[in-house]
Amino acid sequence: MTGHILGAVPATEVPRYAGKSTFARIADIGEVSDYDIAILGVPFDGGTSYRPGARFGPMGVRQAARTLRPGYHVELGVAPLERVQVVDAGDVTVTPYDIAEACRQIQNHAADILGGGSRRIVAIGGDHTIALPNLRALHAVHGPVALVHFDAHLDTWDTYFNAPVTHGTIFRRAFEEGLLVEDHSIHVGIRGPIYDQIDLHEDAEMGFKIIRAGDLDVIGIDAAVDTVRRRVGDAPVYLSVDIDVLDPAFAPGTGTPESGGLTARELLRMLRRLHGLNIVGGDVVEVAPAYDHAEITCVAAATVVFDLVSLMVAGGAG
Numbered sequence: 623m624t625g626h627i628l629g630a631v632p633a634t635e636v637p638r639y640a641g642k643s644t645f646a647r648i649a650d651i652g653e654v655s656d657y658d659i660a661i662l663g664v665p666f667d668g669g670t671s672y673r674p675g676a677r678f679g680p681m682g683v684r685q686a687a688r689t690l691r692p693g694y695h696v697e698l699g700v701a702p703l704e705r706v707q708v709v710d711a712g713d714v715t716v717t718p719y720d721i722a723e724a725c726r727q728i729q730n731h732a733a734d735i736l737g738g739g740s741r742r743i744v745a746i747g748g749d750h751t752i753a754l755p756n757l758r759a760l761h762a763v764h765g766p767v768a769l770v771h772f773d774a775h776l777d778t779w780d781t782y783f784n785a786p787v788t789h790g791t792i793f794r795r796a797f798e799e800g801l802l803v804e805d806h807s808i809h810v811g812i813r814g815p816i817y818d819q820i821d822l823h824e825d826a827e828m829g830f831k832i833i834r835a836g837d838l839d840v841i842g843i844d845a846a847v848d849t850v851r852r853r854v855g856d857a858p859v860y861l862s863v864d865i866d867v868l869d870p871a872f873a874p875g876t877g878t879p880e881s882g883g884l885t886a887r888e889l890l891r892m893l894r895r896l897h898g899l900n901i902v903g904g905d906v907v908e909v910a911p912a913y914d915h916a917e918i919t920c921v922a923a924a925t926v927v928f929d930l931v932s933l934m935v936a937g938g939a940g
Contacts (some may be wrong), residue, residue, distance in 0.1 A: 629653040630703055638688045643744075645708035646687040651709040651730065658706035659742045663713035666724050667910075669751030669788040673877040675910035680713055682875075682911035683927065686920035691895045695932040697894045702935040711735050721751065721787050724907045728873055729755035732856035736763055744930045746923070747907030749877065750777055750789035757801045760860060761902045764926065766800060768857040768900060769793065770850055773864035773882040774835070776809060778814070778825045784878050789908070797828045805829040806854045810892070811867035814880040820897065835883055843888060847895040854899060861896075861904040861930060865923050873922055875914025886922050893929050897936040904930045
């Protein structure tokens with residue numbers, strides 16, 4: 623499905639502050655007969671452990687996406703909307719009161735969007751809990767995937783207040799459920815204190831590798847990207863970006879900010895060096911607009927969403 627931008631609003635005819643309210647004013651899923659990549663809002667933050675508000679993330683990121691010019695990605699050298707049909711699939715209807723039920727709703731909706739074939743999804747959260755049902759839906763299509771996880775936090779803890787599924791436990795659950803390719807997953811941007819040193823040992827026992835935020839000061843971005851590539855290999859990839867991987871200077875609008883994070887330029891450079899990976903799904907999570915200033919966080923998140931879409935297209939081209 624190439625050579626057209628069906629349903630998108632032309633920015634040279636309609637000012638970017640006007641027109642439809644889909645992500646970057648692309649086609650709504652109901653406007654097309656088929657699609658290749660769907661951007662899906664998941665307004666759920668019932669798994670958050672500190673500041674709530676990521677349920678408003680999809681709304682804020684879509685608004686900030688009006689600043690984008692999605693016609694051509696200069697660094698990746700691809701015009702994603704011309705190469706494939708990209709749609710905004712709206713928001714999952716999700717309960718705010720029951721985490722298990724919310725996960726079932728998200729998984730079922732994601733499965734419907736994927737359709738059991740070659741379609742791909744990019745989810746806008748919501749807190750990081752939403753990654754687990756997305757991984758479950760993708761596993762039904764692709765089997766185990768490699769996880770490339772940009773975050774300040776490991777998210778492989780066991781429970782919070784006896785709750786087994788929260789935004790800080792999902793990747794332990796994913797490991798236990800066999801959703802991840804063994805020894806092919808990696809965290810990037812981890813920093814700050816942890817509850818106990820055993821957290822690191824248990825994370826390693828689950829087969830994760832870590833590139834801490836401070837490691838970039840020593841090894842540099844190119845070496846970090848090479849590490850990610852070698853770790854993933856040719857496995858299908860789920861690329862998950864918690865916006866708090868960025869320093870609070872670049873992403874104040876998030877639930878659990880940690881000092882000493884990546885700059886926006888460092889994150890984007892790393893992502894754009896990952897072209898050619900077989901990215902079958904991804905997310906951008908933990909955007910909480912109530913704590914944002916002048917859309918700083920939302921603009922960063924919208925840019926990352928567009929980069930994930932472009933990476934999927936560039937990967938398919940390679």
